[in-house]
Amino acid sequence: MNELIDHRLRRSWTAEAADAAQLPARAAKWLEQRIGQMAPSAAPSAELTVKIPSSNLAESAVEALSEVVESANVLVDDAARLARATGLSYLDLLRRRSADAGFPVPDAVVLPADPDEVQAVLDACVKHDVGVVPFGGGTSVVGGVAALSGEKTSVIALDLVRLDALVSVDTESRIAVLQAGVRGPEAERLLGERGLTLGHIPQSFERATIGGFAATRSAGQASSGYGRFEDMVTGVRLATPRGEWKLGVAPASAAGPDLRQLAVGSEGALGVITEVSLRVRPAPPVKRYEGYALSGWEAGAAAVRDLAQNHVLADVTRLSDVDETEVSLALNAGLKTTALRKYLAARGVRRPCFLIVGWEGTAHDVAVRRRETTRRLKALGAVRVGKALGESWRHGRFGGPRQRDMLMDRGVCVETLETATYWSTVDELRDDVRAALTASLGRAIVMCHISHAYETGASLYFTVLTARDEADPVGQWQRAKAAASEAISGLGTISHHHAVGVDHAPYLSAEIGKLGVEVLRAAKSAVDPTGILNPGKLV
Ligand SMILES: Cc1cc2nc3c(=O)[nH]c(=O)nc-3n(C[C@H](O)[C@H](O)[C@H](O)COP(=O)(O)OP(=O)(O)OC[C@H]3O[C@@H](n4cnc5c(N)ncnc54)[C@H](O)[C@@H]3O)c2cc1C
Structure with missing residues (x-):
């Protein structure tokens, strides 16, 4: 179980794909031309090299926790604590490459087996x-799992990995109850055995x-079809310091705020x-993904808006800007790029923006919906690239984290950030964030895509590549992120799906107002009067 979250395995995302991501020499050369000379650094060692402080958890607390979950499920060894000390942001990964843990580490890891044990651990x-x-x-x-202790003298990581069951399925209502620790693939496997799917694939x-x-409030890549995660939630069971709280008795309710x-x-x-x-929904027998190209960002964004406002969005709708399209052409050895560029240019698409569209459902449903979407796309000037582009995206869609590790090994500062706004300000926000990042980083590739579209607006997801400043790599990204967050604040949301955590907390009151923050704090003090829960996050 420890292996599941060991950072040395996490570095390669999945153990079996450790060496899957390679940067072809041609692509490395192209990258260096764009962002300048990079200074490769050694990949992190498989050995536990980071020095961490010893556990500060009082013996009496260890004993009390051991009574709840048995002592084998209270881990105080360095490897277990280090594995749960951070998330997976660029700064998290960067700090893990140094010898001293420049980040807080939990004093213990506690592994409850079920909801009752979680409640007893909180007590x-x-x-x-x-x-x-x-x-x-x-x-x-966003620093959501950073082991901050706040005003407490010790902090535990409450790892939910053992809460891994499908509790029940109500096929008539199409509702499944899953325990909190079930991972994405396992959720799909458990539901798939019953002919069902959640369709949440971030x-x-x-x-x-x-x-x-x-x-x-996560958003999966097929959010246009299946909805964001919060759209799927019909009920929640929560353990709180004040006791258990269960919510959700009907599909809709007017019994006060939800x-x-x-x-x-x-x-x-x-x-x-x-x-x-x-x-949950019936598992789709047919999945069809294909690619289109539009000429320039404005035409692409207008096409996605048209699809959204005419209710013909494909389940997956993902528009890359010119820079992101350029990078995928340069780094993707699988596509016949020269021929593709000529083909597109001959059809008037000189600054291509790729659009991936994917439909899932019965053969009839997919055929009908696809016809409607593609009819509109063609009318909007989109040129069909074909199934190969859609399938290449679908098969490579979990490759980003592996590529990030490999780029970091080569001396690249590589990170993402995201926001969302209404259609009337999509272009302005994109321009402002790009300008802020470029002003802060100098020579950088700033890419953007829309991967979640709504009738009223869309998300904007930025990926940044620049040569790492070896003298101050942490400060380099912190300054760029702050500049981007300032640009976002007031025009869009500080997070469309990555959440608040530590990183976005300073910008929350600009978005929801001081009163909004007070309302959240009041809710927190009602359920968590002594403030033990996730100190320093959200509010
Ligand atoms: C490479 C990469 C790609 C990503 N792509 C996407 C994407 O496409 N869409 C997207 O939405 N997000 C994405 N994310 C962000 C991240 O995966 C999501 O925020 C995800 O929902 C976090 O789930 P987790 O189980 O890993 O939670 P964790 O990282 O373990 O925790 C996240 C936060 O939730 C809290 N938490 C976790 N479990 C519980 C629980 N049971 N009860 C109460 N609080 C809890 C934690 O304390 C923390 O504050 C991506 C992250 C990476 C590294």
Whole structure:
């Protein structure tokens, strides 16, 4: 079980794919021409080289926790604690490459087996005044699982990996109840055995958990078809320092504000999600993915808006800007790029923006919906590239994290950030974020895509590549991220799906108002009066 979240394996995302990501020499040369000379660094060692402080958890607390979960499930060894010390942001990975842990490490890892044990662990932590960081897949990129102790003298990582069951399925209502620690692939396997699917496939699917998806209001790549994770949640079971809280008795309700939506997105600060009731759908027998190209970002964004506002979005709708398209042409050895460029230029697409569209469902459903989407796309000037592009994206869609490790080994600063805004400000926000990142980083490739579209607006997801500043690599990215966040603040949301965590907390009140922050703090003090839950996150 420890292997599942060991950072040495996590570095390669999945153990079996450790060497899958390679940068062809041609691509490396292209990259160096764009961002300048890079200074390769050694890949992190497979040995445990990071020095970490010893555990500060009082013996009485260890004993109390051991009574709840048995002593074998209270881990105080360095490897176990280090494995749950951070998430997977660029800064997390960067800090893990140095010899001294420049980040807080939990004093123990506690592994409860079921919701009742989670509740009993919280009760013991209240009694011993120990901070608790709920830990799902540990894929947070905003510091959500950072082992901050706040005002407490010790903090545990509450790892939910043993809560791994499909609890029940109500086929008539199409609702499945899953425990919080079930990872994406296992959820699909368990549901697939019953002919069902959740359809929630974020890029972190391989490692992230049901509890983590709910706690962060995650959005999967097929959100246009299946909805965001919060759209799927029909009920939540939470353990809190004040006792258990269950929410969700009907598909819709006018019994006051929807408190399920307070639990969803609560980032471990208002309770530990132990079970989630989820709307499920019949597993689709047909999946069809294909690619189109549009000439320039404005034409591409206008096409996605047209599809959204005419209710003909494909389940997956993903538009890359010119830079992201250029990079995928340069780095993707699988596509016959020269021929493709000529083909597109001959059809008037000189600055191509790739659009991936994917439909899932019955053969009839896919055929009908595909016809409608593609009819509109052609009318909007989109040129069909074909199935190869769609399938190449579908098969490579979990490759990003592996490529990131490999780029970091080569001396590249590589990170992503995201936001969302209304259609009327999509272009302005994109321009402002790009300008802020470029002004801060100098020579950099700043790519952007839309991967989640709505009638009223869209998400914007940025990927940045620049040569790492070896003198101050942490400061280099912190300054760029702050500049981008300032540009976002006021025009869009500080996070469309990565959540608040530590990194976005300074920008929350600009978005929801001081009163909004007070409302969240009041909710927190109601469920967590002594402040043991996830100190320093969200509010
Ligand atoms: C390479 C990569 C790609 C990603 N792609 C996407 C994407 O496509 N879409 C997307 O939405 N996100 C994406 N993310 C972000 C991240 O995967 C999501 O935020 C995910 O929902 C986190 O799930 P997790 O189980 O890993 O949670 P963790 O990282 O373990 O925790 C995230 C936060 O939730 C809290 N938490 C976890 N479990 C519980 C629980 N049971 N109860 C209460 N609180 C809990 C934690 O304390 C923390 O604050 C990506 C991350 C990476 C590294």
